[in-house]
Amino acid sequence: MSTAGIDIGSITAKAAIFDNGKIIATKVIFTGYNAELAGQRVYDEVLSEAGLGKTAIDKIVSTGYGRNSVKFADKSFTEIMAHAAGAHFLNPRIRSIIDIGGQDSKAILLTDKGKVKNFVMNDKCAAGTGRFLEVMARALEVNLDEFGAISQKSKSPSKISSLCTVFAESEVISLIARGEKRQDIIAGIHESIASRVSSMLARIGVLKPAMITGGVALNSGVVRALSKKLGMEIEVSSYAQVNGAIGAAILAASL
Amino acid sequence: MKKQISEILKIIVIFLFGKFKKFTLRFKKSKSMKDIMMVYYSEAKSARLTGKKVAWITSGGPVEPLIAMDVIPIYPENHGAMIGASKMGAGLCETAENMGYSSDLCSYARSDIACATVNGGPIGGLPKPDMLVCCNNICGTVLKWYEIQARYFNVPLFVLDTPFCHTGYSDEVARYVRSQINEYISFIEKACGRKFDYDRVKKVGHLSFQGQQLWQAVLDTAANKPAPMSAFDAFYHLALIVTLRGTPEVIDYYTALLAKMKDRIARGIGAVPNEKYRLLWDNIPIWHRTRWLSDKFASHNACLVADTYTTAWCGSMKYIDESNFINSMAEAYTRIYLNIGVDEMAKMVINMIDKYDVDGFVLHSNRSCKPYSFGQMDIQRIVEKERGIPCLMLEADMVDERTFSESQISTRIDAFMEIIKERKKHSPANETVS
Numbered sequence: 001m002s003t004a005g006i007d008i009g010s011i012t013a014k015a016a017i018f019d020n021g022k023i024i025a026t027k028v029i030f031t032g033y034n035a036e037l038a039g040q041r042v043y044d045e046v047l048s049e050a051g052l053g054k055t056a057i058d059k060i061v062s063t064g065y066g067r068n069s070v071k072f073a074d075k076s077f078t079e080i081m082a083h084a085a086g087a088h089f090l091n092p093r094i095r096s097i098i099d100i101g102g103q104d105s106k107a108i109l110l111t112d113k114g115k116v117k118n119f120v121m122n123d124k125c126a127a128g129t130g131r132f133l134e135v136m137a138r139a140l141e142v143n144l145d146e147f148g149a150i151s152q153k154s155k156s157p158s159k160i161s162s163l164c165t166v167f168a169e170s171e172v173i174s175l176i177a178r179g180e181k182r183q184d185i186i187a188g189i190h191e192s193i194a195s196r197v198s199s200m201l202a203r204i205g206v207l208k209p210a211m212i213t214g215g216v217a218l219n220s221g222v223v224r225a226l227s228k229k230l231g232m233e234i235e236v237s238s239y240a241q242v243n244g245a246i247g248a249a250i251l252a253a254s255l
Numbered sequence: 256m257k258k259q260i261s262e263i264l265k266i267i268v269i270f271l272f273g274k275f276k277k278f279t280l281r282f283k284k285s286k287s288m289k290d291i292m293m294v295y296y297s298e299a300k301s302a303r304l305t306g307k308k309v310a311w312i313t314s315g316g317p318v319e320p321l322i323a324m325d326v327i328p329i330y331p332e333n334h335g336a337m338i339g340a341s342k343m344g345a346g347l348c349e350t351a352e353n354m355g356y357s358s359d360l361c362s363y364a365r366s367d368i369a370c371a372t373v374n375g376g377p378i379g380g381l382p383k384p385d386m387l388v389c390c391n392n393i394c395g396t397v398l399k400w401y402e403i404q405a406r407y408f409n410v411p412l413f414v415l416d417t418p419f420c421h422t423g424y425s426d427e428v429a430r431y432v433r434s435q436i437n438e439y440i441s442f443i444e445k446a447c448g449r450k451f452d453y454d455r456v457k458k459v460g461h462l463s464f465q466g467q468q469l470w471q472a473v474l475d476t477a478a479n480k481p482a483p484m485s486a487f488d489a490f491y492h493l494a495l496i497v498t499l500r501g502t503p504e505v506i507d508y509y510t511a512l513l514a515k516m517k518d519r520i521a522r523g524i525g526a527v528p529n530e531k532y533r534l535l536w537d538n539i540p541i542w543h544r545t546r547w548l549s550d551k552f553a554s555h556n557a558c559l560v561a562d563t564y565t566t567a568w569c570g571s572m573k574y575i576d577e578s579n580f581i582n583s584m585a586e587a588y589t590r591i592y593l594n595i596g597v598d599e600m601a602k603m604v605i606n607m608i609d610k611y612d613v614d615g616f617v618l619h620s621n622r623s624c625k626p627y628s629f630g631q632m633d634i635q636r637i638v639e640k641e642r643g644i645p646c647l648m649l650e651a652d653m654v655d656e657r658t659f660s661e662s663q664i665s666t667r668i669d670a671f672m673e674i675i676k677e678r679k680k681h682s683p684a685n686e687t688v689s
């Protein structure tokens with residue numbers, strides 16, 4: 001049996017194909033302004049990646065903020081369910097998921113059977129999300145992909161005290177003006193995200209082991225800062241960014 | 256001059272309309288909420304013609320002495336709810352912000368303050384007050400809000416200060432509040448220019464108590480499965496116990512409503528056609544989104560069967576002594592839901608969870624109302640520990656639509672319902688059935 005999962009996020013659309021217990025293809029594209037079109041495109045692209053035709057797919061599940069615009073899906077689930085299913089598949093021992101996406105961040109607690117026990121979301125504020133990093137990358141004129149490597153060189157991360165993205169941006173600009181090192185500023189940005197996210201986690205209490213998912217998981221600097229702040233290892237799967245889509249494809253297999 | 260004449264003409268028209276409406280209502284078997292509210296507001300708006308006084312009063316304020324003296328009570332907070340429900344909140348809040356008020360200020364206060372200056376809103380502004388009565392049992396915001404309005408309208412203000420009751424009700428507090436009730440009565444006597452009517456207040460007190468009993472009985476019907484009414488219905492029917500408690504209209508209306516709910520129970524009709532999941536709501540409704548939320552939950556076959564908000568108007572009935580209303584009123588008004596400690600609040604929430612047998616708890620973290628939202632995180636933790644049911648926190652505002660994000664709230668509700676459905680599927684009760 002082959003199934004597909006489609007995860008339409010605010011910035012990227014992800015798709016995954018699941019075939020007899022294995023992930024056989026994944027794809028990430030930009031969502032753009034038309035979520036419906038993005039859903040179709042990412043689906044077509046993942047199919048060609050897998051070398052399959054539409055008829056080969058038995059069931060499709062959509063997830064993410066744009067889940068209802070995927071008209072060809074058989075069913076939709078929230079990304080909470082999808083991330084839980086994905087993480088549980090990748091590592092059945094996982095009890096907490098920290099998902100940092102483009103526009104929100106969330107924490108999900110799992111039971112030992114991989115069911116959702118509780119969740120908490122931050123979506124009122126861009127601080128502690130991928131958007132925050134994008135704004136900062138622009139202010140620093142650094143490619144976001146290099147953030148992880150650059151911040152690793154920092155010996156004393158700058159202090160960024162503002163909780164608000166807009167204020168933090170002007171803080172960063174004044175740090176640049178003061179001549180602080182770029183690596184320290186970037187490390188400071190990562191620490192500020194880590195403290196935001198960890199205070200959200202404190203609301204539901206983190207369980208070990210934990211895994212980080214979502215696009216921001218690709219930034220090793222954030223992962224480092226977060227695991228330091230929480231005082232625990234955080235697992236990063238190579239599928240971190242497409243975890244929601246994988247979960248959706250797995251949920252499709254049980255429809 | 257011209258402006259004054261047209262103002263007077265307007266009042267006469269409102270007065271005649273109110274009289275006509277009241278007359279025709281006599282022949283109606285059951286009066287609708289809309290009819291009653293229309294008569295209420297037109298009587299208040301034409302009070303200058305009838306020589307009656309108008310008092311603005313906070314929602315948790317002791318209104319019975321006013322009614323006993325024929326003063327028409329007006330509730331800016333009820334007006335705020337109307338503004339929210341008619342989706343005029345954002346505009347009026349913006350006006351207040353332009354006047355210099357902070358966007359962190361309660362949106363009832365913001366929209367009321369703005370409305371007073373522009374006579375806007377769904378009913379063209381509230382009738383002007385002759386006096387203001389502010390009871391701080393609900394929050395500290397009302398104090399400043401009423402001071403501002405007292406300055407603006409240049410009318411006397413009475414403040415009833417009810418100390419916070421963390422656990423009990425001490426003798427000192429009892430004496431302190433009771434002594435203010437005497438001052439309150441003198442205040443009304445002075446404003447009305449005549450002696451206080453102690454006989455009449457007994458009757459009003461009796462009606463108020465009876466009204467609260469009936470309102471509780473109406474809310475209790477939702478313990479039935481399926482619930483004949485939802486919290487969203489309660490939000491609607493609430494208006495009378497807030498604005499007209501102590502009058503016979505309330506008794507008639509809730510008696511009829513109770514009969515209707517009992518009939519629905521007898522016929523097995525639920526507020527949500529296919530009720531599978533029962534939920535409890537906390538905090539003031541998101542007035543501009545009640546329909547959307549009600550549909551959203553119903554699409555999951557979930558019914559919000561009860562809430563902590565509408566019960567607040569009958570929650571401290573146990574302190575009322577009908578034979579000694581004026582004395583016991585002091586305690587009843589001091590020990591309301593928003594004026595007690597978090598542990599006490601959590602106890603009440605847990606009682607409701609058991610009474611209405613709910614599967615989940617939805618908390619509206621209301622940006623406006625600090626006293627209501629402040630302890631929610633603790634209450635949520637206590638509920639999770641004591642009853643182990645899923646809890647959901649929604650961040651929004653009761654009136655200011657600008658704080659509402661539909662797709663984000665929608666995702667949270669969907670995820671919350673997924674958890675509840677998953678649990679019910681595996682609950683022992685269901686396993687024996689299937």
Ligand code: SF4
Binds near residue numbers: 363396
């Ligand atoms: S802060 Fe809360 S209690 Fe106070 S007036 Fe506003 S809504 Fe009412």
